[in-house]
Amino acid sequence: MRSLILITNDDSVSAKGLQVLVDAVREYGDIVVMSTELNASGKSHALTTNQPLRVRKVRDEKGLEVYACNGTPVDCVKLAEAFFCERKPDLVLSGINHGSNASINVIYSGTMGAVVEASINGMSAVGFSLLNHDADADFSACIPFVKRIVSDVLEKGLPENISLNVNIPNLPYNKIKGVRVCRESKAYWADSYEKRTDPNGKDYYWLTGNFVCNDKGEDTDIWALDNGYISIVPTQPDFTSLGYVATIKERFE
Amino acid sequence: MRSLILITNDDSVSAKGLQVLVDAVREYGDIVVMSTELNASGKSHALTTNQPLRVRKVRDEKGLEVYACNGTPVDCVKLAEAFFCERKPDLVLSGINHGSNASINVIYSGTMGAVVEASINGMSAVGFSLLNHDADADFSACIPFVKRIVSDVLEKGLPENISLNVNIPNLPYNKIKGVRVCRESKAYWADSYEKRTDPNGKDYYWLTGNFVCNDKGEDTDIWALDNGYISIVPTQPDFTSLGYVATIKERFE
Numbered sequence: 001m002r003s004l005i006l007i008t009n010d011d012s013v014s015a016k017g018l019q020v021l022v023d024a025v026r027e028y029g030d031i032v033v034m035s036t037e038l039n040a041s042g043k044s045h046a047l048t049t050n051q052p053l054r055v056r057k058v059r060d061e062k063g064l065e066v067y068a069c070n071g072t073p074v075d076c077v078k079l080a081e082a083f084f085c086e087r088k089p090d091l092v093l094s095g096i097n098h099g100s101n102a103s104i105n106v107i108y109s110g111t112m113g114a115v116v117e118a119s120i121n122g123m124s125a126v127g128f129s130l131l132n133h134d135a136d137a138d139f140s141a142c143i144p145f146v147k148r149i150v151s152d153v154l155e156k157g158l159p160e161n162i163s164l165n166v167n168i169p170n171l172p173y174n175k176i177k178g179v180r181v182c183r184e185s186k187a188y189w190a191d192s193y194e195k196r197t198d199p200n201g202k203d204y205y206w207l208t209g210n211f212v213c214n215d216k217g218e219d220t221d222i223w224a225l226d227n228g229y230i231s232i233v234p235t236q237p238d239f240t241s242l243g244y245v246a247t248i249k250e251r252f253e
Numbered sequence: 254m255r256s257l258i259l260i261t262n263d264d265s266v267s268a269k270g271l272q273v274l275v276d277a278v279r280e281y282g283d284i285v286v287m288s289t290e291l292n293a294s295g296k297s298h299a300l301t302t303n304q305p306l307r308v309r310k311v312r313d314e315k316g317l318e319v320y321a322c323n324g325t326p327v328d329c330v331k332l333a334e335a336f337f338c339e340r341k342p343d344l345v346l347s348g349i350n351h352g353s354n355a356s357i358n359v360i361y362s363g364t365m366g367a368v369v370e371a372s373i374n375g376m377s378a379v380g381f382s383l384l385n386h387d388a389d390a391d392f393s394a395c396i397p398f399v400k401r402i403v404s405d406v407l408e409k410g411l412p413e414n415i416s417l418n419v420n421i422p423n424l425p426y427n428k429i430k431g432v433r434v435c436r437e438s439k440a441y442w443a444d445s446y447e448k449r450t451d452p453n454g455k456d457y458y459w460l461t462g463n464f465v466c467n468d469k470g471e472d473t474d475i476w477a478l479d480n481g482y483i484s485i486v487p488t489q490p491d492f493t494s495l496g497y498v499a500t501i502k503e504r505f506e
Contacts, residue, residue, distance in 0.1 A: 039303060041302055041303075042299060042300040042301070042302040043297075043299045044296075044297040044298035044299045044300070044327075044366070045297035045298060045299075045360050045361055046295060046296045046297045046298075046299040046325075046361075047295040047297070047361050047460060048295070048460060049294055049295040049460050050292060050294075052449075052451075052457035052458060052459050053446070053457065053458040053459070053460075054455075054456075054457055054458075055456070055458070072299075074297075074361075075460075078445040078446065079445075079446055079458055082444070082445055082446050082458075083446070083448060083458070104373060104490070106492055107298050107369070107373075107490055107492070108298055108299075108300050108327075112492075113297070116360070116492070120357060120360075120441045121441055122441075149505065152504060152505070156504070159497055159500070161439070162494050162497050162501075164501070165492070178506065179505045179506050180506060181498055181501045181502040181505055181506055182498070183491075183493040183495060183498060184491050184492060184493045186414070186491070188373045188374055188375075191335075192331040192332075192335055193306070193331065193332055193335050193336070195336060196305075198305075202307075203307075203308070204305035204306065204307055205305060205306040205307075205308070205332055205335075205336070206305050206306070207300060207301060207302050207306075207328075219498075232501060232505055233492070233493055234493065234494040234497040234498060234500075234501045235492045235493065235494060236492060236493075236494035236497075237357070237360055237492070238436075238437050238439070239359055239360070239365075239369070239418070239437060239486070239488045239489060239490070240436040240437045240486055240487065240488065240489075241415050241487040241488060241489035242436060244412055244415050244487040244489075245434055245435070245436060245472075245487060247412070247487075248415075248417070248434045248485060248487045249434040251405060251409070252402065252405070252432050252434055252485055253431065253432050253433060253434055
């Protein structure tokens, strides 16, 4: 039986990175795409709780069905699995995102929200991101690496609840040095909003900010990407800080 | 100098749980509230990236300023710190949420999105949730526990990047057995959407689902809550599964 691969992203159903990913992996199985109608960058793990979701069929051909949905990337994964896949997908892919989801970006990312949701629901899942925000970014160097990772995960699976966050430096193929499996760099975004005044004299605030990373570890995704490597972070959905359970226990029980 | 406490939530600025939390902690410091204009349950760690934010002043009296914002709970924390707090808050609180944020709910929760965002930005932060979804839920049993936790965290702080996810069973005060510091239960939501047909004959899908928890550990938040305890989970914002870095390294490097 051919593999069934569910693909989503957060840059919308019309994004170039999504099309590149679909083309790269069609040889590995039947594809169902459920993506967002609109850009959903920064939607994180958000769910649509208080309004109905609608689904539009975009394309239907042998081995490829494409749908667009008015919800978030997490909604896309849940809804596609529930109603648009004939069985549980063998693999869920998200991306290729236009822009980095390394380090703390993973927590804000709709691309990775979808991946983590798939892993919570017992599916193998991988998110791909290229460090280039342009709408017409050149994804060609990504393709051999995407194929290698997808074929490996289809063959061997992933441990329970573990998904992969793959970030790819914006370099030509022959400048990419290889792959590093890493931890997330500790970082944050500073100076986060600009205050402006609208034509009616009223204030508004617009998200901006600078990425601040003081984590110099050579075992991190930022180090790998800065040094010409693709970073893979094994990602899990549990926020518990096990290392602090005992300390906090002493204070509160 | 009096402490400065920033308070937010995801049930909106008019929610009863927010009012209860403000009243419970006013004695500990000056309060700035920045909450969402509308219900933002399920907004997770979402950010507003592609539209401007507006802020409305709701109330301004000695020791208490209340604002409402058209963004997400994460936006509320970032924007309040940037423009509406005279200095970095000593403590960020979120809640009291109408409904559980235990176990996997933490990843979908706007209440906890705000808390984790505060911790990423170097602030001590605590989220409170009561296991009762009613708009007029009785929060009275929560108040002594909220006061105790808030005064402890104001006095002693929290470890870097660690926040607290506090869930309170829906019981009268004298039935609450105490506090347990726990890990998140492993769980997921199954059967996640209902398909319906609108009056025009078109399909729509609405979020629903059943909470499935097969994790029977007595060190979990679900065990604590099921057995009459308040659960506190020390929470951190890093998704890396350190335990799998070596295994994945063998496969991909």
